[in-house]
Amino acid sequence: MQPTEQPIIEMRDVAFSYGEDADRALDGITLTIAPGSFTGIIGPSGAGKSTLAAVLAGAIPHHFTGQLFGATLVEGQDTCELTLTDISRIVGSVNQDIDAQMVASVVEDELLFGLENFGVAHERIDETIAAALDAVGIADLRDREIATLSGGQKQKVAIAAILALAPRVLVLDEPTAALDPVSSRMVFDVLRDLNRDRGITVIVIEQKVALLSEFCDRLLVMNEGRVALEGTPHEVFAHAAELRAIGVDSPRVARISNSLARRGLYPAGTPCLNVAEAASLIARTVGTGAPQAGEPGSVPAAAPRTGSPHAPAPRPHAEGAEPVVRFSGVTFAYPGGGASVNNLDLAVYPGELVGIVGQNGTGKTTATKLVNGLLRPSSGSVRIAGVDTRDVPVSEIARHVATLFQNPDHQLCKNTVRDEVAFGLELQGVPRAEAVCRAERVIERFGLPADEAPFSLSRGQRQMVALASVVVTEPAVIVLDEPTSGLDYRECMTVMETVREMAEQGSAVIMVCHDMEVVSDFAERLVVMADGCILARGATADVFADAALMARARVTPPQVVELSARLAQEVSPAFAHETEVSGIVDTTVALAGSPAPTADPEEALRA
Known part of the structure; x- marks a missing residue:
């Protein structure tokens, strides 16, 4: 749709502090x-993105x-002079905290609440609810209790409830944070259809830069309350140095094309944004006459690399070790129904970092709750450090298992970050002075403000506080349910490097994660779930390479795996x-006959 002269939303030198x-959370x-635009907003935690959305x-x-x-x-009217109801008829929003946004106990009633408040004619309500649920693929959840839904399913309900009100503008604050890759793409497909077919203006705050780059026609990069960069996705991701300095991730294929540009093999300023673009670029760079494997001048087919600062090196189980889970x-x-699990067999050993992947509602979170004792199996057994979870109280299991939940707010309760991180140690009987000393070491590692109240921090920072309170106890088993949700790239790397170090020190790490790039970088072994069952287990690279398995589990492999x-x-x-x-990059350079590559600052960010 061609934009009209008058913007649907305009901000003039806006500044705000709480x-x-x-x-100032926003500064100028x-x-x-x-109207009709599709804008993405990215930036590090604390940059002012959620405040901008508000x-x-x-x-x-x-x-x-x-x-x-x-x-x-x-629409030309100052928001200070309008009521919030008047604004809501034009601008619909989906917040980060989905639980706080829910007002009903049943999915249908959640959508009904907004429609009745907006005075929608009774004869249109049923059709409107059905269409909104269909749009996000949850028609089968219409009669479900919201309390029984997974985090990702709740996210879809919240989006459907806003879509039912037919706003002219949608503002979404990390709408896919709890969604699996296929569901995330489906949500963006829905947003694109609404944008193209109905002319709805879409504004999305997201950490998934590859998705944004594919769907948005404009990107804003926030930093310290200001707009640091602005332009089309190709224009923004060409600024690799500025993005690195800010701490914003780039699509992996953009890293590849930017690296090739620095080697003189590709024009600078036009990064690739998807696998198709990258494949075409590399084919042209290598040329049709490139030698094939086994021919003179060819490059041997590569084995999985384990020398990068993140790529997990598979480790043999400790000599004679028993599984800790x-x-x-x-x-x-x-x-009442929900993500049940059926006939699960699984062994996790000390020092392993195991990823559990699969679409929303397959039972991944249920499996983690069986590990920490919040749920007990109806049949079969769960043994933690040799002890059957049905034979001991949750407090005993907690001596061995520490859990980071999807929503960090569910496990924060203290007035300062220092007290929050030390709390778990004190519950274990560690003296206050020692608990505080150990807490401060972890707080410093995570770069957290020790004296601040946890709930005064951004969503990403609260996630890091919750993880710090888990890491500090040095448990035998760490259960992570979406540990990188809401984190910016730097925070994500800090968290995952810390988790990897915990594994190297002997903790067994079980990680449920929908960020396949993170899974690829850090998990040495994967468990693939679908419909409450385990479909497959294996080394991460082998599992991602199985296209049929990925399709069956509705998992999208990482960009680099798909590209390779x-x-x-x-x-x-x-x-x-x-x-x-x-x-x-190295293989492309070699096949193109270019000099051996030197250290690349694009990859130095990941070290």
């Missing part, structure tokens, strides 16, 4: 949102109080099994 003495924001949706100034300067206009024929079903498979088939077998950006 209190008189607080730093001037921007326009054209201003765009009218929650500031009508819900959050603070010091507001400048003007925000919605063992599932034997485990079955569990919720009384395509290049191995279409360009040269030398690309087979590459799982790292550096491996793709």
Whole structure:
């Protein structure tokens, strides 16, 4: 849709702080949102993204109080002069905290609440609810109790409830944070359809930069309350140095093309944003006359690389070690329905970092709750450090297992970060002075403000506080349910490097994660689940290479894995099994006959 002259939303030199003495969360924001545009917003935690979303949706100034300067206009009207209800008829929003946004106990009632408040005619309500649920693929959940849904399913309900109100603008704050890759793409497909077919203006805050780059026509990069970069996805991701300095991730294929550009093999300023673009670029760079495997001048087909700072090196189980977690024929079903599991067999050894992957609602979180004793199997057995979980109280299991839940707010309860991180140690009987000393070491490693109240921090920082409180106890088993949700790239790397170190020190790590790039980088072994069952287990690279398995589990493999498979088939077998950006780049350089590559600052960010 061609934008009209008048923007649907305009911000004029807007600044906001949450209190008189607080730093400015927004500082001099001037921007326009054209009708029918699709805008993505990225930036590190604490950059002001959620505050910007609150201003765009009218929650500031009508819900959050603070010091507001400048003007925000919605369809030419100042939001300070409109009611929040008036704004909501134009701008619909989905917040980070889905549980706080829910008002009903049943899915249908959640959608019904907004429609009735907006005075939608009764004869249209049933059709409207059905269409909204269908749009996000959850028609089968219409009669389910919200309390029985997974985090990802709740996210879809929240989006459906807003879609039912048919706003002209959608503002979504990390709408896919709890969704699996296929569901995340489905949500963006829905947003694109709404944008193209109905002309709805879409504004999305996201950490999944590859998705944003594919769907958005414009990107804003936030940093320290300001707009640091702005442009099309190709324009923004060409600024590799600025993004690195800010701490924003780039799509893996953009890293590849930017690295090749620095080697003079590709024009600078036009990065690739998807696998198809990268495959075409590399095919042209290598040339049709590139030698195939076994021919003179060819590059041997690669084996999986383990020398990168993140790529997991498979380790043999400790000599004579027993599994610290063992599932034997485990079955569990919720009384009211939900993500049940059936006949699970699993062994996790000390020092392993095991990823559990699969679409939303397959029972991954249920499996983690069976590990920490919050659920007990209806049949079969779960043994932790040799003890059957049905024979001991949860407090005893907690001596061996520490858990990071999807929502960090569910496990924060203290007034300062220092007290929060030390709390778990004190519960174990560690003296206060020692607990505080150990807590401060972890706090310093994570770069957290020790004296701040946890709930005054951003969503990503609260996630890091919750993880710090888990790591500090040095448990035998660490259960991570979406540990990187809501984290910026730097925080993600800090968290996952810490988790990897815990594994190297002997903790068994079980990680449920929908970020396949993180899974590829850090998990040495994968368990693939679908429909409450385990479909497969194996080394991470082998599992991701099984296209039929990935399709069956509705898992999208990482960009580099998908690219290497395509290049191995279409360009040269030398690309087979590459799982790292550096491996793709090095093989391309070698096949193109260029000099040996030198250290690349694009990959130095990951060290």
